[in-house]
Amino acid sequence: SDFLEVDPIARETEENFFETPDNAILAINGIYDVIGQSEGSGHDGQWLTHNYEFFFGDLLADDAEKGSKEADLQTVQDMVEWRPGTSNSVLESVWIKCFDGIYRANIALKWLPQSSLDADLKSRLEGEAYFLKGYFYFYLVRVFGGVPLFDEPVESGEFGTIPRASYHETFEYAALHFEKAIERLPNKSDYASSDMGRATLGAAQGYLARLRMYQISMDAEATVTYQDVKELTSAIIGSGQYSLMTNYAQLFEFIGENGSESIFELQMVEGSTANAPAKTGTNLSQFTGNRGDWGWGFQNPTQDLVDAFESQDPRLSCSIYGPAYNGGVVQGAAYDYKMEEMMTPYLNRKTALADAEKPSITKSSAYNIRKMRYAEILLLHAEVEIELGNYIAAEDIIESIRARARTSTMARGFAEGQLSYPSTGWGGNLPYLGLPTERDAAIDLLLKEKRVEMANEGLRFWDLVRHGKYLDMLDHKQATFKNNDGSLRYESVNLRANCLEKCIDGKNGVKVPLMPIPESEVNDWDLTQNKGY
Amino acid sequence: TGCEEKELSEDYDINWPIPEITEVSVAGDVAIGSQITVKGAYFADAVVTINGIECTVISVNDTETEMTVELPRIFEQGLLRVANVFNRYSESDELLNPVYPEVTVTKVNDIPQGLQFKVEGENVDVISEVYIDGESVPILTREPSEILINSGELDLKPGQLVSVSFKSLGPNAIPEVANVNVIYPFIEYKELIIWDFEDGNHHYVGEPTASVASGGSDCPGNVDKFFQLRAPGYGWDKVTGEMTSEEVPDVSTFINPYLTFAVRTPAGSAGYFQMEDQNGNWRHFGYGFKTDGEWMIISQPLNESWEGGEFDTRALNLS
Amino acid sequence: QERSISGEVVDSNGESMPGVSIVVKGTTNGTITNVDGKYVVSNVSEDATLVFSFIGFDAQEIPVKGKSNINVTLAASVQDIDEVVVVGYGSLRKSDLTGAVAKVGGEELKGPSTPDAVQALQGKVAGVNITPSSGEPGAGMNISIRGTGSWSNSSPLYVVDGFPMSDLSSVDPANIESIEILKDASATAIYGSRGANGVVLVSTKQGKEGKMQFEVSAYGGAQWTSNTIDMVTASEFATLRLEAYANDGASVPSDEQRILNEVIANNSKGTDWQDEMFRIAPIQNYSISARGGSEKSTYNLGVTYFNQEGLIKNSGMKKLYTYINNKYNFTEKVSLDANISYSTYKKNNHNNDSFSGALPVGIRMDPLTPAWDDFTNNYGSRFMGGVVVTNPMRAIDASKDQTKGDHRLVSNFTLNIDDIFVEGLSFRTMGAAQLTFFNSKNYYEEYYIAVDQRNDLSSLYEQRGSNTALTWNGFFNYVKRTGNHSINATLGSEVQVFKTSNISGTRYDIPGVQDLMYFDQSKDPVNFQLNGEGEENRILSYFARANYSFKDKYLFTATIRADGSSKFHEDQRWGYFPSFSAGWNIKEEPFMQDIDVLTRLKFRGGWGQVGNANAVGAWNYLSLMSLGYTYVFGESAAEGAKAAVLSNKDLKWEVSEQMNLGLDIGLFDQRLGVTLDWFDRRTNDMQISKPIPYYVGAGRPVVNAASMKNAGFEFTVGWNDKKGDFKYDISLNGSIVNQEITDMAGGEAISGGRMNGWAGNAEFTTRTEKGYEIGYFYGIKTDGIFTSQQELDAYTKDGNPIQPNAEIGDVKFVDDNDDGKIDGEDRAYLGSAAPDFSGGLNLGLEYKGIDFRASLVGVFGNEIVNGINYWINTSGVLSNYRTDRLDRWSADNPTGTEPRMTAADANQNSRFSDRYVEDGSYVRLRNVQLGYSLPKSIIAPLKLSKVRIYMSCDNLLTFTSYSGWTPELGNLDGANLAPGVDYATYPTPVILTGGINVNF
């Protein structure tokens, strides 16, 4: 009877939502909401532990230890030691977050094409949804390998009937979405300033370039070529949209947000709540901050990373700080440190805030998380040039990266008491290196430069894996990484053996380790588990 | 029928030792940075401050009843405070009043644009304010013999001459230092030298009024020979010389190419620079230079500070 | 010869009794007494017999024998054989009942000092378990009837004077006449979709013909905590802490060494945090009521004011009830009941958060820290690291500006028409509304104690909202007795509408002055939050019931109710809830007539189905876009939307199916009464947010999936007797319930009871899965501690140590899955919060003016997770210790029973294990009361009809081996899957009061 038909109050249903531009934009914004979250409630309201890309990119590599107190986030340490359980909450949160985003993108991609929106806006919004969906699938394939692929929101009848796609298919599926985004997205400069932070043509090209580059060596079935990647990186370089910032030290300060070098970054403002999904900031800075000050102390850069910097490289001052460096001064102040709550005497300088910049809602800093910057594209371009035998072109690029570093200042607030950018006072530092015209040596030089240029930016692990250097690095880690008291940190685990049993084969002997699929997906919904779990 | 609430601290029986100060070797006027002796009790791991400024504890005796403390070089009149590990503290009875020495500035170094520069002299660490052309700039580090000053907040142009003035806590006034050079920050771009004047392939085609000579060893940087233009012409409208290249350097693959060269202009003279690409588009430097007879190295990105628009570096064929 | 007979009817106190029915035996001729208890009956033959009867009194038959004036004194019946019981949309003689129904009279509800009528039922009714959700004033009650019927929401339906409600907080306990509890499905089926967890029927006091009578009562008293936990002193703390460092070979930070040495040297006690936090708190209550009326109308009105402060400062509640119950008799057959009440309360929100709340933090706080530091003139800051928490006394202070409350208005109009169309057919219709305006206001002050104990930005949160519940019903009732046949039939319909909406906001930088705690005082014009939401749902119902009895011996009842709810998709909207039951009054059989001691023997049996939709939101079957999923563009927050959950168009009613067999026995003139019931209750299609693959990416839809059963047995035995002036009664009730989840959606176990340890680890303590109770305790078993190297070396599997990081003095964990290592896979069943047996014992004595009542409740066979111990019995340096920890194992104390001290805790001694699971059985003297009524001779000249003074004490004694503050734990909000986990629950106070009742 009519009496029992009560129309929803204060809500709209999915079916009619995409008919107005304002609503359609809201639904797209709702997809971005996922990428900005690092902790909070998952799609079903259950609390998720943190999801930060550096867990993989830096901690699994030789650049950083988990940090904080030993017992805190043991789940991450398990990943570092290549013995994560199959219900590791951090991995579950990555899985859940990515599929949450995919679901939201699929809702948009289901209703947008049928909507009567203006064609330009429709195309751009579709482009954003494609980009974000590609972003989530690319994240998934790197961490878990092949996953189920969905063109539309999943129907309840499909639960438990959908298998994982192959590693290759998943890579291609993510790539396809970036390609669709490339067809639709405008340049960075074509957006209104109020839209700064939306996915751009350059971001889609950049992510596709990164994806293809990974795929070339990690996906045994890949048919993509270096020339394909070069076309993408050349398009970004030739677009005139991006340039290196003059001073490296400004890149990771607030002044560097959305700067000329920014290709994609997660947008943050402090807002008025610490809780997702209404939260608009990040707790990254607190999460990686000094426990002697306001932080939780995760991500402790290693001595190995520090040693990778040349002696007079101002980028070191922009990458690390801590009790064993520069008198503990950071952002103009000398702080106390709790060595018993640090795994190395270093912390990540790139996420460090000055006192005045620390948010009053400490879990909601306005600090943007840099996901892709132009220097990475240049280095990818240089890498492609090496692989194609164009050593001179590669050398020029590497030199341009070094030249910028050379003329940069020390980190802001390097001198106690001031938030200025002190000049290095050095001349002749970061000398011209040239580039060996032998492929392996040239790649080594490039990777070393990339390691210091992009320290703590969550890329190192995959660079090592795709160059077949990861397992050797684990041996190095096993043999040399120490606790603060001098004992060997990984004495009681066998890193290589743990990792090797979880590897699939890429091209040319490259071994690609994968993380476990969440246990319930395997037990209850018939997905196959990865090797070694 | 309220029940009588007891005081929160009523039952607390831990009497944390509070440092006692029975004697301070000085009172009233005291020279900054001087060492003083404090007597009293409970000086265990004491932190000594005066008006919030930390003093250096030189030594504490075994019974923790006497210590030698060095006063800071800058502090305001205040009580000496001794705090211990129990978060307890006491303050001296009498105020200490800082006595500052005379300040002498012997040298103000050139100011690299946007960076820090040094002021040398005696007791310069008690300088409280530094002004460039009347604008206050922050002091970065202080030593009695030199202080470092940051010019980064000011919009200074290389070639500009500025005056530097001071306020100090000392009893004397410090004279203003005029005509301090603002110089381009020292930058070295070995790989990006477009013109190598020594290779003989690039020809200078001088106007009759100009001549070319190699630079001398007074040129900064590690390139020992530089190209000089000299001309009898004066003023901005006089062309003093011109270079063309037969072999066109290709910078299209460069990432953010820079043009770097050394220049000096005679005192009272200024110059500027312009460049034409192969399509005949002219651009000139966004600023001129006036070096008062000193060498200056200019390193300028090709896509910045060119009047008339930036060069499209992809199409740039220098001529 | 026929004549008129007149007279007066009084009760045993000599009070005149209006409304007593007088019938000439064998005829329909009769009358009732008037306001003054007087009556006149005409046309009575000389040899006739008059029958005087009144509910709750023994009927008397008096032969006329020619008299024209007959005065009668009616005695209150000790028997209840013909008691009338309200059964929902009508009433029945108790002897005609076929379902499991228990009645509690108003007198029995008097006792505990509480403004909550539900709490007064504790221990009174077999199978009804009631626990306050905490001891904080104004905390809610957890009530479960015959076990936890569903994990979604197992609260019963409350029906006050025919008006269905979700709680009793608008009802003044002083105004309750009686409470009936419908336990089995055959009794509750008439309430259909809302009856699955039992129904509590409340009848309020109605007006009485006669002159105005006043009843005034007042009580006041004091409350204190019954139990504190023995914690170490500052110097003992320092000793243990230094020992932890030493055992680990770790160096003590030099500042800390000095601090610890200082307290050891002075043998300091430091702060006793419990002593600082707990206090003796006042309680008071005042009630006044008046009733009276005439033949045309009666009234009952009153007001109650209650004020209870908490054991902890800045907790407490004030509550005010007012009500007026009027009845208008328009004609002999048409009357209107109009009941209106208003109530309001305001309470402080005591903070019990596990990281910032007073009790959880206070119990863990080290004794070195002062509560208040006279030196800094501020709350004390901690001297050393470890517990990153704020001073609990500051948390207590902050509660003064954190309040909530509501205003409720209930109006309930019922029109009764008797003998409509035909004799015996009556019609009733009720229109009722409950409006609740709720509000809460929390001010978070700025403060600075230390770098890690501070709030730099003040904020104010306020919420305002309203709930509206509207009910209209109408039903016909037909009662007919012809010869051996008796029929009682009901047919009706009901409509219910529920609406709720609220707005809430937060603004920042607001002055810390109570008069300025308003939004317009915010100094921050930019940041604020504003939210609001609304919901509506409706139910349309039809119901029918028929009772048939043959010769009062064979009883049959059939009920059907059809409910349609707007919460479900059209195709699933209607639920049909049938029940059947039968009764056999065996005592009425001829062969039983000679057994004189037996006054009643009745067998009852029934089956029925009832529904539940409490877990379902208003539009769960639709896929709605919801806002609030923000991101940032161009340096400004940008609103975003998503489709929050998958829709489930198949969502339908949760159905509870119940069988009941019962036996009612009355012996020795009903002085001994025994009721026995066996039941088997299955909840099917339980609504849960069913686990779906994570890869769906959407929120879990609510589906009908899981099933559980509660089967058991309950009994009540009561004895009452009177010997001269001495009257006494005693009753014992108990129940045994066996609970089991019989099916889980997808088979996935659900974890619950998350405990946040100090070391930053968080562990779940409960698990809900097929084959066990809801939220059973799940952790690692232990086997004492290692007391020798030998024992340590022997603990191996295949030659490898099972606990490679253990040392002597560490906890020995049981390798339950026998795989040679200790990890999460070794977790096992450690008990559950579901008791094996629970019951109550009630005792009453009366002698001359003296009366005495005592009430005990007991719960047996349940376990408790002692979360307090989880926090404080760590091996490490993180928090304060119980004095038990002084008996830690060490080389100097090789017989120590507690694990050794270690800060590193390589063996993870502190992790959740059976060391934290304790026996939760207890017996509590819930209430004991001694009263004295002044003799008439003293009060009559003062024109008073009754004056009683009394002393009463709640929770005076508790017998338990549980080592926390209190074994009486309710579920925390939203912790349905973690019953019995003690998160430093606010303890139930001992309440001692003195009071007085005056009637005139």
Ligand SMILES: [Ca+2]
């Ligand atoms: Ca930002």
Ligand SMILES: [Ca+2]
């Ligand atoms: Ca095991």
